[in-house]
Amino acid sequence: MAQQRIDTSARLPAAGRALPCAACDVRELAVCGALRPEELHRLAPILVTIRCEPKATVFYEGDAADYLFNVNKGAVRVSKLLADGRRQVTGFLFPGDFLGLAFNDTYSYTAEAITKTQLCRFKRAELERLLQSMPHMEKRLLEMASNELATAQDQMMLLGRKTARERLASFLVMLRRRAERRGQASDPLDLPMSRGDIADYLGLTIETVSRTFTELRKLGYIDLPEANRVKFLRPTALEDAAAQ
Amino acid sequence: MAQQRIDTSARLPAAGRALPCAACDVRELAVCGALRPEELHRLAPILVTIRCEPKATVFYEGDAADYLFNVNKGAVRVSKLLADGRRQVTGFLFPGDFLGLAFNDTYSYTAEAITKTQLCRFKRAELERLLQSMPHMEKRLLEMASNELATAQDQMMLLGRKTARERLASFLVMLRRRAERRGQASDPLDLPMSRGDIADYLGLTIETVSRTFTELRKLGYIDLPEANRVKFLRPTALEDAAAQ
DNA sequence: CGGCATTTTGAAAGCTGTCAAACCCTGTGG
DNA sequence: CCACAGGGTTTGACAGCTTTCAAAATGCCG
Numbered sequence: 001m002a003q004q005r006i007d008t009s010a011r012l013p014a015a016g017r018a019l020p021c022a023a024c025d026v027r028e029l030a031v032c033g034a035l036r037p038e039e040l041h042r043l044a045p046i047l048v049t050i051r052c053e054p055k056a057t058v059f060y061e062g063d064a065a066d067y068l069f070n071v072n073k074g075a076v077r078v079s080k081l082l083a084d085g086r087r088q089v090t091g092f093l094f095p096g097d098f099l100g101l102a103f104n105d106t107y108s109y110t111a112e113a114i115t116k117t118q119l120c121r122f123k124r125a126e127l128e129r130l131l132q133s134m135p136h137m138e139k140r141l142l143e144m145a146s147n148e149l150a151t152a153q154d155q156m157m158l159l160g161r162k163t164a165r166e167r168l169a170s171f172l173v174m175l176r177r178r179a180e181r182r183g184q185a186s187d188p189l190d191l192p193m194s195r196g197d198i199a200d201y202l203g204l205t206i207e208t209v210s211r212t213f214t215e216l217r218k219l220g221y222i223d224l225p226e227a228n229r230v231k232f233l234r235p236t237a238l239e240d241a242a243a244q
Numbered sequence: 245m246a247q248q249r250i251d252t253s254a255r256l257p258a259a260g261r262a263l264p265c266a267a268c269d270v271r272e273l274a275v276c277g278a279l280r281p282e283e284l285h286r287l288a289p290i291l292v293t294i295r296c297e298p299k300a301t302v303f304y305e306g307d308a309a310d311y312l313f314n315v316n317k318g319a320v321r322v323s324k325l326l327a328d329g330r331r332q333v334t335g336f337l338f339p340g341d342f343l344g345l346a347f348n349d350t351y352s353y354t355a356e357a358i359t360k361t362q363l364c365r366f367k368r369a370e371l372e373r374l375l376q377s378m379p380h381m382e383k384r385l386l387e388m389a390s391n392e393l394a395t396a397q398d399q400m401m402l403l404g405r406k407t408a409r410e411r412l413a414s415f416l417v418m419l420r421r422r423a424e425r426r427g428q429a430s431d432p433l434d435l436p437m438s439r440g441d442i443a444d445y446l447g448l449t450i451e452t453v454s455r456t457f458t459e460l461r462k463l464g465y466i467d468l469p470e471a472n473r474v475k476f477l478r479p480t481a482l483e484d485a486a487a488q
Numbered sequence: 489c490g491g492c493a494t495t496t497t498g499a500a501a502g503c504t505g506t507c508a509a510a511c512c513c514t515g516t517g518g
Numbered sequence: 519c520c521a522c523a524g525g526g527t528t529t530g531a532c533a534g535c536t537t538t539c540a541a542a543a544t545g546c547c548g
Contacts, residue, residue: 010405080401082487088401102392103383109397128383138382139347139372146347147391152396153353157324157332159403160447164536197494203404208536210496227495227545408504439527449505454528471512471527 012236044133046126054115058099061110067121068123069099074117075192079200089201092175092193095182100124101145115192159203162243167202168212169241172222191228196227216241267435284377290370296357302343305354310363313343318361319436323444333445334399336419336437339426344368345389359436403447406487410458411446413485416474417465435472460485 049072052058058069061080087146090109093099099111099119131137158167172189179186191198199209216222221238223231232238293316296302302313305324320337334353337343340445343355375381402411416433418444423430435442443453459465467475476482 035353051250080397082401082405084304084487086405088397090400103387103395108394132379135376135379138386141387142382143347145288145386146345147395149389149392149396150346150348152393152400153324153332153334156334156399156403159324159400160332161326161330191281201405205537206495207497207538210302211536214496226387231488243328450527451502451506451529454506458528 048121050119050121052117055114058111059107063107065107070120071095071097074115077112077114078109087200134187163210164212166243169238173239175240189230292361294365296361300357302355303351307351309351314364315339315341316362318359321356321358322353332445399436408452408456410487413482417486433474
């Protein structure tokens with residue numbers, strides 16, 4: 001029941017690894033469709049690039065929400081903790097995804113890098129000032145928030161009503177689609193997160209996740225050349241198993 | 245496993261019960277803090293009041309998302325279905341809550357009245373046109389979406405990691421807080437939704453919800469003078485049981 | 489090679505689900 | 519007024535999926 005996996009990695013010293021904005025490859029953002037070139041041009045002056053090592057914390061639940069981020073490279077895990085250490089991973093972020101889209105005064109979740117990661121950081125106050133002269137931008141943010149909401153509702157369906165097999169199948173199908181959309185390799189698909197991360201995302205235990213991987217492999221839907229790499233042998237069967 | 249509770253109620257004929265905007269008590273909105281008086285004044289011309297009987301559908305998952313709503317009176321259930329009939333209720337809306345805040349082309353969920361309900365309806369296209377002359381408004385919507393996201397993440401934690409007792413305790417504590425915030429009676433608290441609705445919201449079955457109500461009653465945390473009315477006997481103990 | 493973390497597998501327990509029946513309340517009709 | 523029907527809720531007994539506890543297997547890295 002108690003799943004005490006408190007991450008003891010030190011918080012990322014925000015100033016320590018900040019680079020001047022010129023270092024940020026803004027084209028990364030454009031490629032991922034999050035922002036348009038003209039929007040990037042306007043945002044470039046207020047953006048700072050951050051590089052994180054695996055297990056570095058971008059921010060903690062409860063921190064003052066002074067910054068917004070855009071993931072540039074790598075992968076980020078977003079999670080919440082209960083007082084007794086139980087953890088729920090609410091999302092994984094990949095290049096092009098926004099982070100910190102919470103317009104409250106504090107972050108309501110923790111964000112941690114799970115691989116070497118590069119992020120663009122925007123100071124919220126500056127962004128909001130800039131947004132006043134970019135009438136479309138606020139609508140874009142609203143669209144993004146709206147998409148996140150739809151995703152969150154799908155996840156509630158997964159957590160509330162799907163079986164372990166359906167959850168893992170849904171997860172793999174979702175990761176594959178997102179990799180395709182980013183134009184990244186999607187058939188031998190890399191899983192940057194651990195079994196524990198997947199378990200906490202799917203509302204299961206590590207053991208059940210592992211057993212369910214084995215189950216999907218024995219069904220011939222996938223292959224696991226390595227623990228963190230998935231080959232899709234019968235993608236359609238896997239999609240059916242996801243019970244979308 | 246299959247929980248076929250398909251609602252066969254006919255869709256609400258949108259034109260049928262629409263009333264002129266003058267009939268909408270816009271003060272209701274202000275009271276609930278969703279909108280400010282000056283904002284209401286601007287919105288009044290494009291808003292139409294809708295009245296729904298219990299079980300009426302406001303819109304279905306997949307419908308063109310042409311309207312936004314603000315719940316005025318009553319209670320609305322928002323849900324999604326899997327192909328085999330399993331249902332996940334993603335939220336309950338009460339007076340002051342916004343509905344349809346999805347800026348996609350179609351609704352990603354179904355909204356149904358669970359009591360006699362009154363809603364203010366805004367045509368999205370008109371609202372967006374109006375928003376261009378209301379710079380603050382878009383930010384307000386973004387804040388609302390952001391709050392919904394935070395709520396959705398709490399719900400993921402509930403569905404993924406909490407026990408049945410913790411789920412029901414969390415649910416009752418949340419309903420009580422929201423009733424207080426609206427200034428409605430919150431101690432003998434009315435539950436407008438059925439056990440089935442609660443089950444589908446909490447990712448449980450009707451039987452488990454019922455058993456857990458009995459459990460909380462036997463623990464002395466609550467009383468159930470009627471099935472749909474809760475008296476809070478030990479609110480602090482209930483909050484502890486919610487494992488926030 | 490050895491140490492350590494992660495993943496996989498096994499066995500058993502437990503919480504919640506399933507199936508079934510009783511109970512309760514309300515509305516209808518004799 | 520009472521009998522009856524019907525829907526929702528509660529309770530019981532049992533099954534099953536997932537968890538828990540434990541140990542083996544695998545992979546990584548010094």
